Amino acid sequence: MSVGKAGGSALAGAVLAAASLPGVAGSLVAAFGQPALRPVSLDRLVDLGASHVSIAAGGLAVMAILGVGLGVLATRAGALAWRGEIDRVAAFAQAVPPVVVVALALPVLGFGGPPTLLALVAYGIMPVLRGTIGAIEGVPTDAREAGRAIGLSDLQVLRQVELPLAAPGILDALRTGLVLAVATAAVGALAGAATLGTPIVAGLQNQNLVPLLQGACATAALAFLCDAAMLAVAGLLRRATRP
Amino acid sequence: MTTARAAAAAILALALAASLYGLPLLSVAANRLALGTPAFGAAAGGGHVHAVAGLGLAGLALFAAAPGRVGAALALPIFGAAVLLLAAGLGAGATALLDGRPTAARASVGSGGWCAVMVLLAAAGWSVRAFRMPGFGAIAIAGLAAGLTTLARSGTLDHLSLAVEFRARHAVLGEAIVQHLVLAGGALVLACLCAVTMSLWRRGQGLVEVVVSGIQVVPAVALFGALVGAFSAVLSAVPSLREAGLSALGPGPAILGIAAYLLLPLWRGLAAGLGGTPATLVDTAEAVGLGRRQVLLSVRLPLGAPVLVGALRVAAVQSLGLATLGALVGAGGLGRIVFDGMAQFAPDLILLGALPIVGLSLAADAGLGAAEAMARRRSHS
Structure with a gap:
């Protein structure tokens, strides 16, 4: 199932990536009788894509460290009283759309990458945190108790029982986080970050369909490819842990 | 504690x-x-x-x-x-x-x-x-x-600067709030209709799942951009649509784009809410002579109501947030004020647009959350 899903995402990504090439997007637009003006060159598209990936990857790294770390802390016995508060903060964070986070961070952090990074961490951390908590809580109590019974310390139970068993769930949460990060990085174009959202915004402003289409296809392609990569990693992990 | x-x-x-x-x-x-x-x-x-x-x-x-x-x-x-x-x-x-x-x-x-x-x-x-x-x-x-x-x-x-911005723009702000609610509400209604239609298509559920969860992967900025492209292509192919009042920029692509993202929570909610009724209850209802329609209206719907309202709540909050991006494709709404503020680098103008968005989202969340709790109490009693 997950192999099929990863393949589907990869295929969608490849098709959309092809559609974002200057020649293909230009002829697509021309086929509908619209003027095919000033496409974004392949070099520029690759540059924008690289910068998009680096912003999203930076965001994912912070999300992974903070989200998974806090998730592990929140599932320790002493933190039970805070669980409700975490859920409430998560609900609040989701009520603030990423555009608004980017916009609010703009006066504080200035134009470009930093407000975008802040926005994608602020928006993505809660799903990762919630997913991590859910995955660790989903570990059967029997497994935990068996670990304790053979004399493992709390830390060893965490490292050798809880985390390996919760890994698929945590990876799934990180996949959601990465897809959110790619989407939010595209919004960052509005704050002046150089991402694949940039040609979309420029195309909308200049009423030029070619860069608009190229940016839209390339952004969607990147999102699908990231999704496929995370699904593939999850599949490999599942195969590796299954005896 | x-x-x-x-x-x-x-x-x-x-x-x-x-x-x-x-x-x-x-x-x-x-x-x-x-x-x-x-x-x-x-x-x-x-x-x-x-x-x-x-x-x-x-x-x-x-x-x-x-x-x-x-x-x-x-x-x-x-x-x-x-x-x-x-x-x-x-x-x-x-x-x-x-x-x-x-x-x-x-x-x-x-x-x-x-x-x-x-x-x-x-x-x-x-x-x-x-x-x-x-x-x-x-x-x-x-x-x-x-x-x-x-x-x-x-x-x-x-x-305070925020009050000064408000005085300068309170007419625009009122209009923007109305536009925002129209965009979000229109998309919610459209998505509800589509989700109901999709869940009626029994044999296509596999395909529906692939499509609605695939849409979630597409970044909203990209989808909105692509919809503008698609709208202008369709309009140039069928010019009479333009005379009917459709245009490539404006509320059309925005509502369609927002609705696309609401399909997943709504469709899942429908499946879980109406399909989650215990089979024994359905059997009992059929045994006492209720038809399929009556089972739906008097058994499945009341029992699934909390889940359905919960799905509506998720979708409504998402809709209000996504409507912000509508301004990107010329649909107006509170996003317009936020984007104006960003373009002018005027923090208080950004806040003037952003605070109502957050307020509306939290209000929708709280209001539908209360409705969900009420439905839950009722279905348990």
Whole structure:
């Protein structure tokens, strides 16, 4: 199932990536009788894509460290009283759309990458945190108790029982986080970050369909490819842990 | 539980003190776009600042010391008073700091001011929850809103930059809120219709799942952009549509784009809500002679109502957030004000657009959350 899903995402990504090439997007637009003006060159598209990936990857790294770390802390016995508060903060964070986070961070952090990074961490951390908590809580109590019974310390139970068993769930949460990060990085174009959202915004402003289409296809392609990569990693992990 | 309460109260107290005395409460600039010079503590809010700190700490101490509902009931009005006092202090501080400066000069609330407000509101929200009475939160919010309105009416807040932006644009703001609600509501209705239609298509559920979850992967900016492209292609192929009032930029692509993202929560909610009825109940209902339609209306729908309302809640909050991006494709709404603020680099204009978005989302979440809880109580009784 997950192999099929990863393949589907990869295929969608490849098709959309092809559609974002200057020649293909230009002829697509021309086929509908619209003027095919000033496409974004392949070099520029690759540059924008690289910068998009680096912003999203930076965001994912912070999300992974903070989200998974806090998730592990929140599932320790002493933190039970805070669980409700975490859920409430998560609900609040989701009520603030990423555009608004980017916009609010703009006066504080200035134009470009930093407000975008802040926005994608602020928006993505809660799903990762919630997913991590859910995955660790989903570990059967029997497994935990068996670990304790053979004399493992709390830390060893965490490292050798809880985390390996919760890994698929945590990876799934990180996949959601990465897809959110790619989407939010595209919004960052509005704050002046150089991402694949940039040609979309420029195309909308200049009423030029070619860069608009190229940016839209390339952004969607990147999102699908990231999704496929995370699904593939999850599949490999599942195969590796299954005896 | 009580130690956790004490620890949380201590953290909030520290955060309140740090934001009141460590971060700039106000920022004064030569005009609305220039960078401001920060003003700290009593220099910004006068004696009010110490009073706010005292009230806040007293409320938190009371809340931590008196357990249960008593502490919550006593602390809540104290937090409310502290918020109002802080607003009044910042307003008075802005008036004092701008005194004798040119009219273009602006005093905006700084990071410390916002953080202090957030801490006090978090403390107030916490005591509302600890009081455990449905509707108590709504009363508290109404009280706070009434207090703030009275303050604003009295002119105390007039010199804060946000109030100046509001006066300059309140007509536009009202219009933008209406547009925003039309975009979000229109998309929600459209998505509901599509989700119902899709769940009726029994054999295609596999395909539906692939499509609706695939859409979630596509970034909203990209989908909106692509829809503008698709709309203009269709319009140039069928020019008569343009005469019918459709255009490539505007509410059309925005509503369609927003609705696309709402399909997943709604469709899943429908499947879980209507399909989750225990088979024995359905069998019993059929055995007493109810038809499929009656089973749906009098068994599946009432039992699935909490899940359905829950799905609607998720979709409504998403819809209000996504409607912000509608401004990108010329559909107006509150996003327009946010984007104008970004383009001008005017923080208070961004806030003027952003605060109603957050407020509407939280209101939708709370309102439909209450409806969900009501449906749950009813289906259990």
